[in-house]
Amino acid sequence: MRAPAHRQVDSVFGALADPTRRRLVETLARGGTVTASGLAEQLPITRQAVSKHLSALRGADLVTSTRVGRETHYVLRPQPLDEAAQWIQMVGAEWDDRLGALRRSVEGRGTASR
Amino acid sequence: MRAPAHRQVDSVFGALADPTRRRLVETLARGGTVTASGLAEQLPITRQAVSKHLSALRGADLVTSTRVGRETHYVLRPQPLDEAAQWIQMVGAEWDDRLGALRRSVEGRGTASR
């Protein structure tokens, strides 16, 4: 359980930075409409924009595209999400360690926010 | 334990999108140099750029600045990180639910990636 490959973490956080993209991920997780233009109908933007966002998500391996007839279906791939969660958890753990060391050496200061 | 306020999640993911910013967060979590220019020495960029990044992190409540004499110290505030982690976990849970429902209705298809 070591540090996740920064490469993937990079692309995942980059993909998740955009609110629209996160909304798409949410919808896909909820099992909503899986076609590009279907997703566009639920949003105030063009089908093209959605398509671009889906490309970005696919670039981060967060989504898989599958062509069915003349429409392409998109499926969520949550594994990269775990990667990001691991990064967060790792940072949190290091912080806790450091905080523990501080408390050990100083003792006091009731504000234990986390 | 409901969905985190999208406002905060937005700013957090936005802040975490940049690799340099994540490096700063890592360093702060590790308890490294806490002054702006001290952090800049460990990076191939200007002190100003680091300062800007720290401002961004403070905008996402990921960091707290405290002036000590003529230098300002920066401290990590991991609570927003938990917010982001919760979002990821929520999406993952919904996906698992949806996947479970699928498997319940169809039965088969051995590829249970997650």
Place this chain on the structure above:
DNA sequence: ATAATTCGCAACCCTACGGTTGCACGTACG
């Protein structure tokens, strides 16, 4: 065969963003 969908690609705006440089202000030190 023709018309209607649904998509991908490319070009094009415009804004946001990471980065630098320059300067002015407060603080420490000789």
Place this chain on the structure above:
DNA sequence: CGTACGTGCAACCGTAGGGTTGCGAATTAT
């Protein structure tokens, strides 16, 4: 004192990124 250090603020530059529009290609329907 004056000088050196550490910040913050503002202006500026270049690129990446979200969004739109306008095609052409493939698939389904009439």
